[in-house]
Amino acid sequence: MLRNSLYLVILAAFAVITFALVRNWQPAESLSPIAEHYATNGPAEVGAANLVTAVVVTYRGFDTLGEVTILFVTAAIIGFFLSLFHTESPEESSWLAPTSEICSTASKLLIPFMLVLGAYVFINGHLTPGGGFQGGAIIASAFVLMLLANPKSKLNHRIIALVESVSGVAFVFIGLLGIFLAGGFLDNRIINLGTFGMLISAGVIPLLYVFIGLKVGSELTNIIGHLQQTQKNR
Amino acid sequence: MHWFSLEYLALNLGILLILIGLWGIITRKNILRIIISFSLFDTGTHIVIVSIGYIRNRTAPILDTLALQQDTASKIVDPLPQALVLTAIVIGLGVTALLLVYALKLHETKKTLDIHRFNDLKW
């Protein structure tokens, strides 16, 4: 009982701090100065219709590079830890009951559409809501459906590792090209900016988002594949 | 009457979720429940950040119609918190996955998920 009341005291202290911050809160009336700069100069400098994409890939592109690095390290650590669980069993794992015919047939119908939806989301990231991270998550969900509907299917880990490394290297290479051909690292004015609102516009942003989408999708699929292989251990 | 607005309600919802997540981390014993509380804590923080950037009577920062392309700075909400939260959600997934793999390894060593039994580092 004493321990519970101590926990309540800690929580009450935290609540007092946060509500003291909330009490003096006023609703915002206008954009902050830096957001105003992004809003007025964004379409002219970057050429992307989706301003969040312009911020994530161009104005704050270095943070995106950091995030991609964190995801890569996470996938590597999980792969390392879970590979200690694998045993090369000679016989096929037979405890996994096969799923019903409706489920396996419907999954075969749905998976190509989900892959195309994921590709659509990250190719059109600069025109509509979406982008590399959302498209990569949708592609990983398609592979989760494949692994759940046919338990005997296996992922080819070499192709996934190849796609992931090539996308990462290409992303950094395009960023480095920006130093020599345009303003700085990850500048998107290497290619001509093009007409506002068309698919081929906003410089290198579609290409960058394609590589980010492929990288995030293959990394999340890698994580799910390692977790699924721990289930076969007896 | 400014406290009956959308962003104020969302701000309070986010802070309540943060407090619930913190309560779960402090009081629960099962390691998996602590990880679920971390996930709730993350979701609460993201709601707080996105609700700070909201401005009333404005629209999303996507310039798809011609009317939005002139005089943009007075018609859109703040795009900067949304970009930050985009990154934060993906990193939250990575941290949750790492926590779960560590919980798996911990369960393999001592066959229990009670966090009070892992006192190897206590004095």
Next chain:
Amino acid sequence: MIYLTITIVLGIIILIMAFIALYHRNLKVAILAAGVVSLFASIVYLLLDAPDVALTEAAIGSGLTTVIFFYVLNKIQRNDAEK
């Protein structure tokens, strides 16, 4: 006005689901409740004029996180059962 009532209803459901995630005895129900919290938070993001964030939260928070939780829970319970 309609957005305010929708937000209040969603907020109450989110808080109830968060309590279920912490205090229900069955771990599978707790994980599903955390997934539902993410799903309704995605709708709240849409009401706050943030479609990018709503897409990301729905795909990652409510889809992939729940799947990873269930894989790990299954392996732990299988290890417990065969010991």
